[in-house]
Amino acid sequence: MATKVALKSSTAWYDSPLYYDMVYEDYTKRETRFLCAAAQKYGHHFPEYWRVLEPACGSGRLLESLALRGHSVQGFDRNINQIRYAKRRLTKLQLKAKVWRDSLQSFKAPHAGSYDLVHCFVSTFKYLLTERDAVASLRRMSAALRSGGLCIIGLHLTNYEDNPADYEKWVNRRRGVRVCSETWSAPARQKERKEAMRTRMTITESGKTRVEETHWEFRTYSAAELKSLLAKVKSLELVACHDFHYNIKNKRRLNDAYSDIILVLKKK
Numbered sequence: 001m002a003t004k005v006a007l008k009s010s011t012a013w014y015d016s017p018l019y020y021d022m023v024y025e026d027y028t029k030r031e032t033r034f035l036c037a038a039a040q041k042y043g044h045h046f047p048e049y050w051r052v053l054e055p056a057c058g059s060g061r062l063l064e065s066l067a068l069r070g071h072s073v074q075g076f077d078r079n080i081n082q083i084r085y086a087k088r089r090l091t092k093l094q095l096k097a098k099v100w101r102d103s104l105q106s107f108k109a110p111h112a113g114s115y116d117l118v119h120c121f122v123s124t125f126k127y128l129l130t131e132r133d134a135v136a137s138l139r140r141m142s143a144a145l146r147s148g149g150l151c152i153i154g155l156h157l158t159n160y161e162d163n164p165a166d167y168e169k170w171v172n173r174r175r176g177v178r179v180c181s182e183t184w185s186a187p188a189r190q191k192e193r194k195e196a197m198r199t200r201m202t203i204t205e206s207g208k209t210r211v212e213e214t215h216w217e218f219r220t221y222s223a224a225e226l227k228s229l230l231a232k233v234k235s236l237e238l239v240a241c242h243d244f245h246y247n248i249k250n251k252r253r254l255n256d257a258y259s260d261i262i263l264v265l266k267k268k
């Protein structure tokens with residue numbers, strides 16, 4: 001019989017970075033390969049080793065994979081446990097990186113104007129619940145970049161005409177720990193531009209199973225709403241769209257035909 005724990009804060013599931021890291025582990029290689037391919041295809045004067053900023057870097061899985069390729073990585077997050085975990089993993093591998101506590105809407109990047117790449121995957125941008133915060137964050141990402149640098153953002157889209165509840169499940173194991181993560185999204189509330197999200201983690205370790213549940217809300221974006229947001233940040237130009245297959249050869253249009261999108265934006 002599993003013990004049930006209802007987590008109180010909307011981002012409480014990030015308080016246990018190991019479980020989060022296990023759940024997203026399978027994406028790391030694909031996302032890293034995609035970033036490398038995008039830098040080659042769309043970047044302007046990218047040096048061999050880039051200066052990278054990851055807003056809301058979480059457990060640091062992508063900081064690590066890019067640092068292992070020699071890039072100079074920096075990231076921030078608002079969750080202190082994620083920051084500690086990210087710092088520990090990088091130190092363990094003797095990788096240099098700067099990781100600090102900051103927020104998506106008001107962060108200060110130490111080398112603003114000089115990053116080659118800023119990236120923000122897995123719908124993290126949707127944690128910004130107002131247009132004002134989303135614009136502020138995008139402007140800061142833009143200000144962090146040098147001219148010709150890339151801002152790459154991956155997020156789920158909402159088609160309000162065809163908007164059923166959704167469910168995704170991942171299972172992973174690492175050193176005697178098994179994590180099953182299930183995520184539900186309720187149909188979007190179009191007027192409020194919000195969708196209710198719920199994640200249930202079933203964690204089995206040392207012969208015991210417990211269930212932790214987190215509830216939170218995401219801001220929703222149709223293709224038109226995303227275009228309207230991008231139009232407010234004139235210093236970024238949309239150069240291409242891809243999807244969560246992370247295939248650089250497959251370009252997508254920014255329309256409601258797809259449920260997810262990766263925006264490749266270039267700093268003018």
Ligand SMILES: C[S@@+](CC[C@H](N)C(=O)[O-])C[C@H]1O[C@@H](n2cnc3c(N)ncnc32)[C@H](O)[C@@H]1O
Pocket residue numbers: 011014024054055056057058059060061062076077078079082102103104105120121122123124127128
């Ligand atoms: C889905 S995780 C993504 C982490 C990482 N970018 C990755 O791809 O693995 C979302 C992260 O965003 C952080 N976060 C959520 N809202 C934030 C905000 N307003 N400012 C900074 N970090 C935030 C959470 O603490 C969490 O670590």
